[in-house]
Amino acid sequence: MTVMNMIQAINNAHDVMMERDDNIVVTGEDIGYFGGVFRATEGLQKKYGTRRVFDAPIAEGGIVAVGIGMAAYGLRPVVEIQFADYIYPGFDQIVSEAGRMRYRTAGEWYLPMVIRSPYGGGIFGGQTHSQSPEALFAHACGIKTVIPSNPYDAKGLLIAAIEDDDPVVFFEPKRIYNGPFDGHFDRPVTPWAKHPAAEVPDGHYTVPIGKAAIARAGEAVTILAYGTMVHLALGVVAELGIDAEVIDLRTIVPVDIETIEESVKKTGRCIVLHEATRTAGFGAELSALVQERCFYHLEAPVVRVTGFDTPYPHSLEWAYFPGPIRLGNALKKVLED
Template sequence: MSMIEAINSAMDVALTQDPQVMVFGQDVGYFGGVFRATEGLQRRHGRDRVFDAPISEGGIVAVAVGMGAYGKRPVVEIQFADYIYPATDQLISEAARMRYRTAGEWWSPITVRSPYGGGIFGGQTHSQSPEGIFTHVAGLKTVIPSNPYDAKGLLVAAIEDDDPVLFFEPKRLYNGPFDGHHDRPVRNWSGHPDAQVPQGHYRVELGKARVMREGRDVTVLAYGTMVHVALAAAEETGIDAEILDLRTLIPLDLDAIVRSVKRTGRCVVVHEATRTCGFGAELSALVQEHCFFHLEAPVERVTGWDTPYPHAFEWDYFPGPARLAAALRKCVDT
């Protein structure tokens, strides 16, 4: 399966197994979503369970919060992560606090899916990476997969979770992995080991990182699209880098991070969001706190620029193998 097919399969499984699951959002019904992630779901499960919503992100999430409080498990799509900001009040003030403010009487078992990140020439309003805003909020979980197998298992786990989950889907990985270079064609997922996706139900546990490449010289902390950039950079430099795919940012697998960094003694963090107050800052602080006496070099960060997403300079802004390779060499040579 491609990542799109895996995400579709996850929702199909959830709708089939649990009558309380409902899918809705802009154009997700008859049209099947702008990226076709919900294609065929309305036909198979009916208009009462898979349906379109008005262009009102705040309204979509508000309805989901209400449904969750009444025992439903809504899965809503925000058409692009850039459009999620009108819904931040509902996510932060309502969904994230529901369990605590009611002393566990009600909760908010909602999943908010959204295409995320750059690399497809989407411009400023279709390319942002807002994960850092939401990882700051206690009560929200944040998931960003890097491959089809994880995407399906993580989405199933998110839908079955009793807390609100933001599920960001890297658009650049929807149809295939890539070698990290914008001037080379995207490869198809066919034949890729992580595209061997079971048809039925399975879960990938939230809060568990995955070692994508074992190494001894330096640990690279990455998620989503940047996992593939990290793999390309390690291959091109020949540096024996251990690449850790975080998969979920909150809850974070701190044990896996500490275990890897203590073994390698070095750490590079990479993400495509802007640098200041990005999630990489939190990762760097945690590595410093827990691995200080094992570090042989300062923690390096490779990120997007502190600017609005620059459409005309997308491939300079977007962290690629060359920028990451320079950080790896600097960290290893220090």
């Protein structure tokens, strides 16, 4: 076991897999000599060479297209989109080509590729470096969407994603790149800092895609969260002394509906928590699933706590985030109904 933050765990996952399999290649903007904006690929080019770790031009559609071609050829590419906000030029390639390849070829071809990207806010990145577009990919068939909340899961899930024979979009919450924020919900973190966060096994291991984790067991209310919001939920319920069960989804497609259903039927109450905008966010899908499967067990309506339906506000980003006050009010509401 080695103590790592999420950046180090992601870097180590690349290293472990590249050492095991010569077919794994890595590309993206500034990921080679520079090691990536957040240093997630630091040292890989020096160790594995420029034929396996190479920089790409500023052309996200091209980066994804090259990855699709490499995967179809028999390689296992891991491509990085420098920020999730930049992924839109590659969106058509992801949903129209990568996500449909297995189906359009009747299973003859498949695409074992991973599209990694830092996502979400918390570092004063502004409107073009802070978005949370996960719901768009959850809506597109043929793509798995993974969002870890801690270093252990980040490494295990990334290894599982690289080994998967279908395309995986792997969003990394940059607000917790250097470790959880230890109860400080109202200030930014420095994602480049090398603060340790958790013990992570050395070598190869996987965390299964499509299986949620119970981050905190409880009886009074279920909170469904992923990424950064898992830490918010854990901090707030501890501060308020509420016996909440916090479910870390880890993967939103495929979503672990069995764990969700079991928890909500036990607690009778549910809050859905995410950073992305409210309207048509993934929380709407979670809310609908809970209503469909747990309606007769609910003691109160499902409540969503989300970002606002506005363009991402640079100067007001900490007002935009779901924080302790908004989550605390939602807990009070759902427990009193």
